Amino acid sequence: MEALSNPREQNSEIESAVRNLLSCIRRHSSPQAHENPNSSPTVAPQPGTSASFGVGQTVSRPNTVQQEMQRAFPALYHGSRKRMKKMAPEPAKLTSVKFLEFQFCLLSKNSQKTPKDETVLLQAGLGRRTVNIPDNADHTEITKVLLQEYPKLQNLRGGWLPQKASGKFMIPNAFTYFLSFYQHCYCFSHVYLKGDSGQMKTTSLAQDSHGYTAKILKTSSNNGKNVIYIVPLQEEIDITPLPYNAPEFHNMPKNICMTCGISVPFQLLPCPLEDCQSNNVIESESDKEKENEEAHGLSHKSDVICLDACPICGEEFSAEVMPYHASTCAESFPEIFPSIMDGNSVDETASLPSQTSTRLQSTTFQLDPDHLTPGPSVSAESAPSMCDDWKRIELPERPAIQYRQCTLRQKEDEPPLKVRIDIREDMEDQEATMIHFYKVPKIDWTRPLQCRLEGDVATGDGVQRHFFSMVMHKLQNGFLFNVGNGNGTALFEGQADHLIPSTSLVLLQSDLFVMTGRIIGNSFLHGGPSLASVSPAIVHVLLGGSPQTATITIEDVADIDIRETIQMLAVGDSKNDFTEDQKAPINQLAMSWDLPVLTTTKRTWLLHNLLQHAVLTRTWRQVKQLRQGLKETMVWQLLEARPDVASVIFPRQSMADCSTQVLLNNIIWPMEDEEGDNEPPFTTQCRISGYLRKFVETADQCKLKQLVKFWVGWELPMKEMQVKVVQAESPTSSTCFCILRLPAHYTTYDHFKKHLESCIATSDVGFGLV
Known part of the structure; x- marks a missing residue:
């Protein structure tokens, strides 16, 4: 215990000695300590200068060099902060703004498809514009730019909603290849992307929480390559054409119209040309009408309408409508369906003397039967109700004829559809041309048709008849190209009057039955041959009938x-x-x-x-494609309103056959008073005419159809089929005018028959006459 207590006592002594030493040092360093010896030793607390030893005692540390220098030179060492040289401010960073080029197109109303014609929109201050937008633009800046570009958007109510249109389009080739492409469209206020494939449906365009930005539009429009459509949601924009000095056209380059002398924007320059021409035509027609009214003393002040009875059909019409009805009446001009006309009227005309019959025909049919048009004082617009008369006619043949005429008349001023076939190529290449022509989608098949044979000088309606005859023959009997079904490809299979569509999957996937519907409808509209021998069960389902009620054998x-x-x-x-x-x-x-x-x-x-x-079950998809093709040719509208007309479009084989009596009734034989200087004697004409009559009476159906096709261009007999006996080597024909020219050098019927059969068999390789 003593050993332990001794160190403690030693430590306490050392500690007291140190304290006494520190007290002495503090007294000598502080002047206040001498003045107040009794005051307690205290030191102002400074960081780094004090230390504590025990309770209530503070030891002062000496000042550092920094503190001494600060006290000696206060101007240089002010406070505890170091004096540093002031740095120059860094220059502000410049950010470069890039502008993106977009193509916008403002539509007039909310639509789920892209527009077909942008000319009307352009005239109304809408349409397509090219706009530059900064790449960092937000929704507000984009809206401001669009409002400046399209002033009509400023008053638009109901808002916009950007959407995009996406579609897929496929064109299979005549045989095996398929061409597909995708095109996307975006719009502001519906934002669409439109390509060259026509209209496409729309879907919503993605957006962030702040709306639509330039980056979103750039991604959606493929870096500005696709058009962006702006579609209003709830309100429609007026599409009335604006004057050419409107604010919407200020930035467009302009030129002077030579017709009216007005400064017109380049994009709208074709529009005033058509308007100026149409105005001139209207003014000239109105002047002619006024002159005719003054010459005939017509008065429009009378409120009484006088009805006159048609001398052909007996129906009553007003004086203004009568010329139009006369041009469309089924019995007032030659038709290509002589077998469906009234038998009594045909027999009565045939029983008349030859001179009287010819005189009546020349008096009644003064115009080309394929180019008859209404009189100059009455147009289709003046009698619109006439286009609906086919719905009220009882017989199924006359509604078909009248509907065809009204449909073609509405499109007679539009550009024609053109098809060219090189008869110097083999038949498979010609078939490929036909298939390629009818497989083009989104075509108005009611427009006029213009056919041309490359390698032949023939022109006119005869070439068109030859084209339809060739196309319908391929549908009826099959094509020569092979798609895996052996030698040739038949679109319809079966026996006569019981044909059904082929169940080949390749033909179905190639949309060849859509092409078939287009061919059938287009041939019907132009008065061509029909597809005969189709099964009644297929026709029943095609018209919308139930498969359970179809009569199947x-x-x-x-x-x-x-x-x-x-x-x-x-x-x-x-x-x-x-x-x-x-x-x-x-x-x-x-x-x-x-x-x-x-x-x-x-x-x-x-x-x-x-x-x-x-x-039926194995062919329902083929029938669906047939119906689609008929809808594209506007024939389905007729079949829906008049199902009985199906017997004309899809006739039985017996109705499609070439009747001997019908053919003889439509032939105009040579007359005695028509003998000229260069024509053979009338006795020779009678002998050759007798040979032809005997050939018609004894020939089979195949030979008769070849003769009619060689004569008029297709297998359907037409009225006013004229026969001429001339000095020539071999029989020839002018299909456009339905004239058959027979040589006069035949002395026996066998020689005539052999030579004629060899000539009519060459109708598939060309004509040789203009």
């Missing part, structure tokens, strides 16, 4: 193997059971079509379902 089954299998159910005795060998093919066919196997109680039901599946 065993002849409608085109596949021979399937027909023989189903035939076993049709001809078998219902009282006797089938053997296992007989049931095997029937059950195999039923199970392949997901039908139950044959039982005694379900025999009739299975027969009906096998027929329906073989004829």
